[in-house]
Amino acid sequence: MAASNIPVLTTKRLVLRGPEPQDYPDFKATFSSYRSRFMGGPLNAYEAWMLYAAEIGHWQIRGYGMWMIHDRETDKTLGMAGGWFPAKWPEPEIAWIIWPDVAGHGYALEATHRVRRYLYDDLGWETAVSYIDPKNLDSIRLAERLGAKKDPEAASIDGSDAVYRHPAPAALRDSQLSHGIEMEIANYADPLFKPKGFAID
Amino acid sequence: MTRFAFDIPTVDAGDVILRAPRESDLDALAGFMASDRSHFVGGPATRPDCWGIIARILGHWALRGYGYWYIAEKDTDRPIGGCGFINREGWDEPELGWQVWDGAEGRGIAFAAATAARDHGARHFGLDGVISYIAPTNTRSIRLAERLGASFERAGELLGHQCHVYRHPKQGGA
Numbered sequence: 001m002a003a004s005n006i007p008v009l010t011t012k013r014l015v016l017r018g019p020e021p022q023d024y025p026d027f028k029a030t031f032s033s034y035r036s037r038f039m040g041g042p043l044n045a046y047e048a049w050m051l052y053a054a055e056i057g058h059w060q061i062r063g064y065g066m067w068m069i070h071d072r073e074t075d076k077t078l079g080m081a082g083g084w085f086p087a088k089w090p091e092p093e094i095a096w097i098i099w100p101d102v103a104g105h106g107y108a109l110e111a112t113h114r115v116r117r118y119l120y121d122d123l124g125w126e127t128a129v130s131y132i133d134p135k136n137l138d139s140i141r142l143a144e145r146l147g148a149k150k151d152p153e154a155a156s157i158d159g160s161d162a163v164y165r166h167p168a169p170a171a172l173r174d175s176q177l178s179h180g181i182e183m184e185i186a187n188y189a190d191p192l193f194k195p196k197g198f199a200i201d
Numbered sequence: 202m203t204r205f206a207f208d209i210p211t212v213d214a215g216d217v218i219l220r221a222p223r224e225s226d227l228d229a230l231a232g233f234m235a236s237d238r239s240h241f242v243g244g245p246a247t248r249p250d251c252w253g254i255i256a257r258i259l260g261h262w263a264l265r266g267y268g269y270w271y272i273a274e275k276d277t278d279r280p281i282g283g284c285g286f287i288n289r290e291g292w293d294e295p296e297l298g299w300q301v302w303d304g305a306e307g308r309g310i311a312f313a314a315a316t317a318a319r320d321h322g323a324r325h326f327g328l329d330g331v332i333s334y335i336a337p338t339n340t341r342s343i344r345l346a347e348r349l350g351a352s353f354e355r356a357g358e359l360l361g362h363q364c365h366v367y368r369h370p371k372q373g374g375a
Contacts, residue, residue, distance in 0.1 A: 021263070045290045046289060046291045049289050050257050050289065050290075052260065053289070054253055054257045054260055055260065056256075056259065056260035056264065057255065057256030057257055057258065057260035057261075058260075060260075061223075061224050061256055086249070086252060086256070087248065087249035087250075087253065
């Protein structure tokens, strides 16, 4: 019964797979914690299970959804990232969450950069937004590091969230913006990493 | 577009089939969930909430290996209700549940669907002698449970609501 044909995406440090039954306890731990306060949480056990089921059902209905982010070495789950478009959403969103104990390593940046490329290049998305609670400064900062900009014209989910518009696919193809993102990711993977031939400021 | 499929079987139940829910069932589901009759199954619910219901039913199949079907008319494929196994977090054990949507009641559809689902569960999912949670005031569902041969086992609670637990007879070898 495993959702076997959700594409597996890999990056330097991460492997992204569909949400699997055995990953549920990790999901539940974060969604029943204060960490999930900007994603409708904290949830009780029933609500967490129902949301996890919905994450999987979303894949079946939409053909895309939220991937579970794993450490490539240990296979431990680190969070989720992907495309999210439930019925209430004005348009498809790119979303992410990182478990609180593994925050600060650039995993969300690395995973989200990869899933955005998949949604654009493999699924043909021409635009994408992220709906972010204005108090969620870490996520706003991440949206900005991904090149997203606040879009005051775009409809929000319920008026209490800010809409960040991601750069269009063309703006990410071999651009200074995407090179910058990749350098930042490389710097997380190897803090001593210094790009060759790049101006030092 | 990438598609993936869990193996949700289609089951024959006489005039109707049990099949996987799909997004195109949303209108029919939203119609039922907007009505008073839905209050025994967690309603009323808005149309966007109904989209979530369909997503969660699909995810349940992936998480448990069994789940809840929609009942569709054989000739038209029109969805007219739901039936199948539910075992979310908070459930004591897998439950056989059913609902028949507006305009389709009184034709024996729930009985046919529940019989087929129960039989399929015993044969293929290892679910035999399951329970049904029924609200004590849902006399119609209680009558159906009794017609199905289930009997009252105990008063229970589900998600903070009082409910009665009915136990279905074992199907094995029958």
